[in-house]
Amino acid sequence: MLTSSLLVAIAAFASSAQAWLPSDASNAAVNKRSLGLFPAPGQEGTDKRWLPGSDKIRGVNLGSLFIFEPWISSSEWAATGCEGQNSEFDCVMNKGQDTADTNFQAHWRRFINETDLNEMISYNLNTIRIPLGYWLKESLVDSSEHFPKGGLDYLTEFVGWASDRGFYIILDLHGAPGAQQTKQPFTGQYADTVGFYNDYNYNRAIEWLEWIVDIVHTTDEYRNVGMIELVNEPLNWDNAVGTLRDTFYPNAYKAIRTIEDNLSVNSADRLHIQMMSSLWGSGNPVEHLDDTTFTAFDDHRYFKWDTSIEVSHDSYISTSCSDDRNSDGPSIVGEWSLAVPDDVESTDEWSPSTQQDFYSKWFAAQVHAYESSTLGWVFWSWTTDLGDDYRWSYKAAVEAGVIPTDLSTISSPC
Template identity: 50%
Template sequence: MLRISFLLAILAAVTQAWLPQDRNLFGNETQDAVSQTVVADIGRRAQNWLPARGKIRGVNLGAFLIIEPWMANAEWSSMGCGGTNSEFDCVMRLGQAEADRRFQAHWASWITENDIAAMSNYGINTIRIPVGYWIMESIVYRDSEHFPRGGLPYLERVCNWASNYGFYIIIDLHGAPGAQVPQQPFTGQFAPSAGFYQGYQYDRAYKFLEFMTNLIHTNNAYRNVGMLEVVNEPEGGHPNLVSEFYPNAYNRIRQREQALGVTSNNYVHVQFMSRNWGAGDPKAGIPGGATAVAFDNHRYLKWDPSVPVSQTGYISTSCRDNVASDNQLPLIVGEWSLSVKTEVEHNAEFQEGNNANYGFYRKWWAAQVIAYEKQWGWVFWSWKAQLNDFRWSYKEAVEKGVIPKNVDEAFGMGVC
């Protein structure tokens, strides 16, 4: 049975701000509990929770407020965006008014309350929502930047649903002004180079973070947002990310909270990609005495050249994995999947459509869960996709029996 001593040691070192267990989001957790019954509070359902013991067990809402064509190609084509690389490019093709209409139809249907209910039934307790800076429409350069408008009500709606179901919510700045990496649709544009790492773009990011902080503390729909990630997967080689952006981002969030009269026990956790990500050491830039700070590491073994390419190799790598080897704590693995190296993913040993491989993927899922729950927990990429491939879709993996609804089963398989 998973023990909580390690988690308690982490929590003892963290001061202020709130965590899921502070608001009893995951139930009345005790060390030896088998299940717990949660008494319904205002805005919450009564339900039985598995003994999460405070661990983040989540999914990303990929292709929701930022569409990545590779994972939602049918949706992308039906919107009239087929053949374009990013939201920016599609809006230019369709024209602003028509693009707004089509993107709003997508936002209305991609994540519904039924999805949130299914997540709850599948043992999920956290959602991470990737958001682009353009959701704050006042900071978009309308003469040169082309993004869909009207996304904010859909973010609010999903946050409210998730809060009603007792989820913990992480919002991350997934698409930064100017793009934090080149030629990546997750930034909302297919930029030829990363234009984010300069003062005027940082200023726009600070405004976005202040805007989100204000919503979190003043709009009841955002009541379960407990973490705000300042930028997703920044590119390495930009020292001012650490020396300038990170400390100012932290300070601007805290200053906004203080101006609102928010007490420190209600601060959001400010999250940074950890040093292991490779874009610098955030601890070198975070102000001394900073509180309620968390770190993020993304672990895609698909792109790790050191992993032996075999079923045994993937499982054994995950069993001995130390995602916090840089000692950047507390840590959440904010993205991971069950996808293997591209050149072998259709081989007989790994083929997703081969039922004989389901046992391997189930064990590898368990090995990753065990590794990541040595820290604060994990958020799978993604909740759903249009790939006919459960390796990228938590929903599909559960429906096919690859991932159990009882996440605690990972610790009883004897995998590691």
């Protein structure tokens, strides 16, 4: 853990005018948000980065904070009063709004807080990705929908703490109106059918994006938010995503830029707008965009569900070593883990308790690949309730000695 004096120094540095860059007069006019990890207008080719000492995103997802996945955080799900429920929608509907609101507000403050941010700093992490649901804007929720209320207050407080510590922050519309996938709790509901891919819910999602972008640019706590993702993991290899590309993405992009125009946000301080990359399987995300300024792309790389890869230690490491995840432009591997297929995860050969050496090497191989071919990575997730199985938890993997506390000590097996 960091000493109190070091934390004070970090906080002072992060709140200074030059917090995102080394002190360098040639970059004095570059705004803190824009040069997070991308060259700002007029700065093409610069080797300056937003965080001195690191030129790559190295971060964690805050899974199950504002959107629960019960299977990965089961004891916390039970502590929130939702045991036996499939999703947040189901829990609120069946437990009652007032009871659910009280329980979820306690969960938010208990599950991930300032203590966790301090621990992330001590592990040399520089980025957090925060999955959010559209119900954070409570006026968007209609009478047939049931979600916890009050999340914006804690989000604002939390991103303020993260900004004070100098984190780069990505906000992700993880749960879209109507649900972008069926029977996936990460959408906030366990829907039998997808309901996102129509004008009504596209418009609700755009209203949410306009609202959160306005908050980002007008609320000091959000000063280190540099990127917003339009929607997490839409359908792939499905005809429904045609309208995602030709309607939702262009309209959402224009809506965000219009909000920034109306607020007179200067060009160097505009948010990067992120979409799932072509590797996700939803087509070319910028196919119908007239303007691609400050766009970025999200890749999710889970070997657990990739049946094209031979399931062996050597295959996983060799595949990772040569894994080029850059397809459309500035890309981030925004989700990945050390999880392996269900049919082998409990075998001796893949046991997390006896195979720490393999998992350490595989972690290093993935880091090598993602930092070689993209702007960096965001591990899924920071913390889980899976006991000694650290394969989904960065925090637990560090505690198990699989991930080093100092990322600069990683030795690539490639």
